[in-house]
Amino acid sequence: xxxxxxxxxxxxxxxxxxxxxLFIKAQAPDPxxxxxxxxxxxxxxxxxxxxxxxxxxxxxRLQSNYDGLVFxxxxxxxxxxxxxxxxxxxxxxxxxxxxxxxEELGQAMNQKEEWVxxxxxxxxxxxxxxxxxxxxxxxxxxxxxxxRALQIKLQSLMQNLLMLHMGRGDGDDHGKAENDIRQIEALxxxxxxxxxxxxxxxxxxxxxxxxxxINLRVEQITSARTHDLTRELTSxxxxxxxxxxxxxNYYYLLISLAALLLFAYAAYSxxxxxxxxxxxxxxxxxxxxxxxxxxxxxxxxxxxARGNIVYANDKFCEVxxxxxxxxxxxxxxxxxxxxxxxxxxxxxxxxITSGKVWHGEICNRAKDxxxxxxxxxxxxxxxxxxxxxxxxxxxxxxxxxxxAAETILHQANFDPLTQLPNRRLLRxxxxxxxxxxxxxxxxxxxxxxxxxxxxxxxxxxxHDMGDILLKEAARRLNxxxxxxxxxxxxxxxxxxxxxxxxxxLGSIERVAQDILHKFAQPFQLEGEVAYISASIGITLYPEDxxxxxxxxxxxxxxxxxxxxxxxxxxxxFTPSMQEAAQNRxxxxxxxxxxxxxxxxxxxxxxxxxxATGIIHKAEALIRWQHPTRGLIMPDEFIHIAEDTNLxxxxxxxxxLEAAQQAMRWRATHNPNFQISxxxxxxxxxxxxxxxxxWIAHLKKLNLPGQSIVVEITExxxxxxxxxxxxxxxxxxxxxxxVSLDDFGTxxxxxxxxxxxxxxxxxxxxxxxxxxxPGSNDMVLCEAIIVMAHKLGLKVIAEGIETVEQHDxxxxxxxxxxxxxxxxxxxxxxxxxxxxxxx
Numbered sequence: 001x002x003x004x005x006x007x008x009x010x011x012x013x014x015x016x017x018x019x020x021x022l023f024i025k026a027q028a029p030d031p032x033x034x035x036x037x038x039x040x041x042x043x044x045x046x047x048x049x050x051x052x053x054x055x056x057x058x059x060x061r062l063q064s065n066y067d068g069l070v071f072x073x074x075x076x077x078x079x080x081x082x083x084x085x086x087x088x089x090x091x092x093x094x095x096x097x098x099x100x101x102x103e104e105l106g107q108a109m110n111q112k113e114e115w116v117x118x119x120x121x122x123x124x125x126x127x128x129x130x131x132x133x134x135x136x137x138x139x140x141x142x143x144x145x146x147x148r149a150l151q152i153k154l155q156s157l158m159q160n161l162l163m164l165h166m167g168r169g170d171g172d173d174h175g176k177a178e179n180d181i182r183q184i185e186a187l188x189x190x191x192x193x194x195x196x197x198x199x200x201x202x203x204x205x206x207x208x209x210x211x212x213x214i215n216l217r218v219e220q221i222t223s224a225r226t227h228d229l230t231r232e233l234t235s236x237x238x239x240x241x242x243x244x245x246x247x248x249n250y251y252y253l254l255i256s257l258a259a260l261l262l263f264a265y266a267a268y269s270x271x272x273x274x275x276x277x278x279x280x281x282x283x284x285x286x287x288x289x290x291x292x293x294x295x296x297x298x299x300x301x302x303x304x305a306r307g308n309i310v311y312a313n314d315k316f317c318e319v320x321x322x323x324x325x326x327x328x329x330x331x332x333x334x335x336x337x338x339x340x341x342x343x344x345x346x347x348x349x350x351x352i353t354s355g356k357v358w359h360g361e362i363c364n365r366a367k368d369x370x371x372x373x374x375x376x377x378x379x380x381x382x383x384x385x386x387x388x389x390x391x392x393x394x395x396x397x398x399x400x401x402x403x404a405a406e407t408i409l410h411q412a413n414f415d416p417l418t419q420l421p422n423r424r425l426l427r428x429x430x431x432x433x434x435x436x437x438x439x440x441x442x443x444x445x446x447x448x449x450x451x452x453x454x455x456x457x458x459x460x461x462x463h464d465m466g467d468i469l470l471k472e473a474a475r476r477l478n479x480x481x482x483x484x485x486x487x488x489x490x491x492x493x494x495x496x497x498x499x500x501x502x503x504x505l506g507s508i509e510r511v512a513q514d515i516l517h518k519f520a521q522p523f524q525l526e527g528e529v530a531y532i533s534a535s536i537g538i539t540l541y542p543e544d545x546x547x548x549x550x551x552x553x554x555x556x557x558x559x560x561x562x563x564x565x566x567x568x569x570x571x572x573f574t575p576s577m578q579e580a581a582q583n584r585x586x587x588x589x590x591x592x593x594x595x596x597x598x599x600x601x602x603x604x605x606x607x608x609x610x611a612t613g614i615i616h617k618a619e620a621l622i623r624w625q626h627p628t629r630g631l632i633m634p635d636e637f638i639h640i641a642e643d644t645n646l647x648x649x650x651x652x653x654x655x656l657e658a659a660q661q662a663m664r665w666r667a668t669h670n671p672n673f674q675i676s677x678x679x680x681x682x683x684x685x686x687x688x689x690x691x692x693x694w695i696a697h698l699k700k701l702n703l704p705g706q707s708i709v710v711e712i713t714e715x716x717x718x719x720x721x722x723x724x725x726x727x728x729x730x731x732x733x734x735x736x737x738v739s740l741d742d743f744g745t746x747x748x749x750x751x752x753x754x755x756x757x758x759x760x761x762x763x764x765x766x767x768x769x770x771x772x773p774g775s776n777d778m779v780l781c782e783a784i785i786v787m788a789h790k791l792g793l794k795v796i797a798e799g800i801e802t803v804e805q806h807d808x809x810x811x812x813x814x815x816x817x818x819x820x821x822x823x824x825x826x827x828x829x830x831x832x833x834x835x836x837x838x
Contacts, residue, residue, distance in 0.1 A: 034241060035377045035394075038359030040079040041234045044105075047072040047079075048230060051116060052222045058123050066120055066432070073113055080106060098240060101233040105226065112224045119217035121439070126210040128440040128501065129203040134158060136200040143193050153184050154200070161207050177208055238356055299374060299395040305388055307331050307349075319374075319397055321367035332393070337365035352378045352391055361398065372399045415489040417467055418474035426488040426496060430548050433486075433500040437541055440501060445508045447497040448537040448555035449477070449515065452567040454493035457530050465525045469532070476518040480511055496555070505540075512536050512570040520568070533568035535559050544573050564639055588640045590626065595653060599625050602657045603825035606834065607676070607796060607818045610810040615838050617709070618665075619676040619818065620658040621825045622650070642682045648690075651683045655694055655708075661828065662707040669835045676709040676739055681716045684724045691730035698734075705735025709760065713741050725756070732757045739796070744784060753791060761788045765799020765819070771808055782812045789813065 050072040058069070083102065137158045144150045157180035164174055181204055189197055299319055302311040312327045320327070320335050327334065336345075340363065351358040358378045363371055374395035380388040413425040421429065430446070437444045451473060458466040470493065477487045477495055486498040497515075499508060519534040537558030545551045558573040565571060594600050600622060607617035624632040641647040658675045665673045683690055698705060710731055716724065731738060739760035740753070744767060753761075763784055767777045781797070788795045797809050800819030809817060823834060 034357075035359055035375065037083065037237065038234075038357065038377070039361070039375065040083050041230060041237070042360050044076050044079050044109075045227065045230045045234070047076045048112075048224075048226045051076075051112070055116070055119060055218055055221045058119070069116065069120070073116060076109055077113075080109060097236045098233070101229065101236050105229040105233055108224060108226045108229050112221060112226050115217050115220045115224070119214065119221060121435075122210045122213050122217065124436050125206055125439040126214055128436070128442070129206040129210075132503070133161065133200060133203040133207060136196060136203065140193065140196040140200055143196060144189075150184070150187060150189075153180055153187075156180050157184065157204060161204060164207075164211055174208065174212070177204065181205065181208075241357070299393075299397065301327075301332075301393045303332070303391045303393070305390065307391070310390075316395075319366065319372060320364070321370075326367075335364040335366070337363045337371055339363040339371070348378065352380045353388060355380050355382055355386055355388060361402075362395075372397060373402045374398060418471050418489050420474050420495070421486060421488040423488070423490055426486065426490070426498075427548055429486045429488070429498055430551070433498055434541060434546075434548070436500060442500075443502045443505065443543070444541040445499040445502060445505075446539050446541070446551050446555045447499070447508075447512065447515075447570075448490075448539075448552070448559040449495040449497065450535050450559050450563070451493040451519075452533040452535055452563070454532060457525075457532065461525065461528055461530065465528060465530070468525050469523050469530060472523055473519070477515065480514040480518060496552075508538060509570075512538065516568060516570065535562040535567050536570035537562055537573065538570055539573040584640055587632075587637060588644050591624075591637055591640060591644070591646055594624060594626075595649060597627075599627065600650065600653065601625055601827070602654055602661075603827055604661070604675070604831045605818060605825040606823050606831070607816050608822050610806065610814055610817050613838075615835060616670065616672070617674045617676060617816065618831065619711070619825075620654055620661075620678070622654050623825075638680070642680055645682065647680045647682045651678075651680055652690070652693070654678075656697065659694075659697060659701055659703060659708065663701050663703055665832075665835065666703070666707060672706070674707060674709050674737070676711050678711045678741070681713070684712075684716065684727050691727045691734070695730070695734045695736070698736075705731075706737065709737040709739050711739045711741045711762070714743065728756050742798075744780065753793070758793060760794050760796055762818075763795060763797045763814075768797055768799045768805055768809070768819070769801075771805045773808065778808060778812075781809065781814070785813050 051069060054069045054072065058066075084106075137154050141151050141154055144154075157177060160177040160180060164177060181201055184197060184201065298313075299316045300311075300313040301309055301316050303309050309327050309330055309332070312324055317324060317327070322334065348358050348360070357380070358376075360376060361373060362376050363373050365371055375398045376393060376395040379392050379394070381390040381392065383389050413422060414420065415422045433444050436442075451469075454466065454469070457469055470489075473493075473495070474487065474489065477497065481487060481497055481499065485500065486496075488496045488498075490496055497511070499511060502508065515534060515536060519532060523530045523532065537555045537560070539545065539551055539554035539558055541551060544554050554573040558571045562569050562571040601624070603621050603623055604618040605621060606615045607619060608614065609616050622634050622638075624634075624637055626632050638647070641650050655677050658677050662673060662675045665675075679690075694708070695705070698708065712728075728738060737759035738756065739762055740758050741762045742764040743761045744764050761784065763781055767780055767784075769777075771777050771781065785795050794815045796816040796818060797814050798818050800806050800809065800817045800821045802821060805819075806817060806821055826834065
């Protein structure tokens with residue numbers, strides 16, 4: 001027994017070093033890194049071809065967007081970087097051919113990228129001139145109807161230039177075109193015609209200049225050695241990989257022979273070395289575990305020399321939805337999706353039948369018709385003569401990765417709700433348009449669009465309806481612009497439009513008017529109807545600004561100017577607007593301290609009963625006594641107070657002052673005296689406690705609700721949601737009268753007058769200003785007075801400045817009047833003196 005044990009030990013000690021050496025030598029290259037390298041090389045090759053194809057398409061104006069070209073260049077750079085950094089361990093094999101091929105490919109790609117950049121910059125100018133040159137020639141020929149010689153020269157020049165650009169002439173089109181230009185320049189022309197000729201000759205020279213440069217760049221790009229160098233690098237690497245693989249196979253064979261010897265020895269020593277059997281069982285279990293682990297991750301199949309499937313693992317069946325019985329004996333065409341062209345599969349088959357490894361990404365179709373993507377490697381197994389006898393396909397399901405990559409790219413550049421370009425892509429498009437404007441000498445316009453009253457849609461109908469409205473707004477915007485223009489969503493209810501290559505600035509106004517018209521039409525929101533409008537700000541490049549941030553800021557300021565003009569309109573940015581914006585900022589800062597510094601004043605304008613001439617009422621009107629600018633009227637600062645939400649605090653202060661004065665004048669002048677207080681829509685929209693607070697203060701002063709009149713505008717009734725309606729009804733229930741200011745200038749209906757229980761209608765001063773007997777304004781005033789009295793409302797006419805206007809309104813039955821004919825707004829002291837005189 002000791003002898004046998006010693007012999008086993010001796011044999012084991014003799015064979016063990018040999019097996020260890022064979023095991024080390026038999027280490028095959030890492031397949032995962034190998035697949036990744038092949039994928040990178042294949043991607044570089046395909047992107048190289050993509051650059052060549054896109055370059056030719058741009059050359060013949062089959063493409064107009066450089067996104068694909070930029071993507072291809074960036075993708076090649078990314079793959080090259082992965083080869084240099086991520087997989088350097090694979091390349092660092094001591095093979096100088098690989099290092100040299102890598103270096104040559106990198107230099108060639110850098111050169112090609114420079115040619116691509118030069119091509120893009122020159123092609124933009126060439127395309128612009130090619131676009132406008134025929135139009136200017138046609139226009140000039142029409143102007144030169146009597147000059148037949150000039151018409152012939154112009155037609156010859158256009159024919160020679162177009163033949164030169166298309167490469168279909170006799171080879172001397174360049175010289176002919178130059179000769180035509182010289183002859184046309186030598187002719188004298190009247191001023192209107194000369195301006196057109198100067199423009200077309202400028203474009204003609206650009207075409208001559210850049211056509212040759214473009215042809216040179218196209219030839220450089222398409223003849224670059226990057227394809228050959230990529231294939232050379234792939235060939236060198238595959239040669240190294242195959243050599244390493246063959247060496248590994250050789251040592252695997254030696255290991256197999258050694259294993260056979262050990263197996264024979266194990267059989268001979270079976271009964272004496274049972275422990276070896278246990279070891280073999282454990283090894284077998286480990287191999288099964290490894291196979292199981294591979295089946296969980298990789299899709300594996302083996303085909304015979306004709307390509308028929310002879311083995312398929314569980315993962316293949318799971319992903320393809322076919323059973324093994326359905327797969328065995330079939331060709332891989334059973335999962336073909338027809339996504340790739342026939343040449344793709346021909347190239348794959350030619351590669352593996354020549355004994356080379358093929359790697360790439362394939363889209364397959366499962367049995368149920370669904371598509372899935374796999375990262376595939378096809379490895380041929382060769383006989384002793386080098387002929388493939390089997391092919392093994394190792395694939396990884398990358399469907400989720402492909403879908404995620406597409407989703408991430410889309411989400412990074414497009415708004416998820418409207419599918420419009422987002423702020424990030426907008427900046428990129430602006431950069432491109434600025435470059436094109438610089439090269440072509442044409443202008444560019446940026447429109448900033450904000451939806452008026454969109455918040456009311458969200459508040460009243462819900463955010464779901466608001467989202468539907470935003471998507472419809474995006475659709476309508478796209479119908480207002482050209483295909484080459486960009487419509488983007490900045491966020492919320494803000495949109496932008498880029499109008500590039502403008503040779504007619506009148507087109508800007510036409511687009512803006514079209515947008516306003518489209519947005520004025522009702523929005524159908526799943527059974528609900530919403531009405532909104534748009535405020536548009538417009539800025540021009542390069543007149544207003546040359547930087548993107550400045551253009552966006554200018555357009556935004558112009559949009560706010562449109563809002564302050566009454567909304568549903570557009571406004572251009574001007575330097576004076578910039579100065580006005582800065583002035584508003586300073587004024588807003590000063591306004592924040594106006595109350596604390598006791599700078600605000602309340603003046604009162606009398607409201608006179610026309611039949612008796614007695615002052616029954618007054619309107620409280622705010623003034624701002626600025627410490628440096630003097631007296632500032634409300635039309636300069638009220639909209640600032642509304643924008644900054646200071647109107648809540650200021651409006652409440654005016655009410656407190658008016659209530660105090662009402663209490664005094666009811667005691668000293670007339671127990672029924674009323675003071676009207678203007679209420680901004682912002683107050684009702686932003687603070688639902690205002691009615692309760694005011695009513696409580698009146699009670700504290702022992703004043704009835706009738707002592708105060710709340711003046712609102714027609715626009716507030718149009719925007720009145722549930723919250724606003726409730727507050728107006730609170731005023732009514734407390735006895736506080738409601739007066740509808742500027743009546744006749746908005747869109748109120750009789751239903752609103754009944755619903756909100758209005759007490760007074762104030763005829764807008766625009767109807768009173770030109771009041772004469774028999775005039776249309778007189779007819780309107782009479783109609784308003786009759787209608788109001790029929791509904792039980794009192795009428796106040798604003799802006800009465802002459803005795804004639806007073807008499808006409810009194811004769812028409814108007815109840816009260818207000819205007820300079822009685823008094824301008826006066827301080828408390830002057831108003832009290834007026835009361836004493838009356």
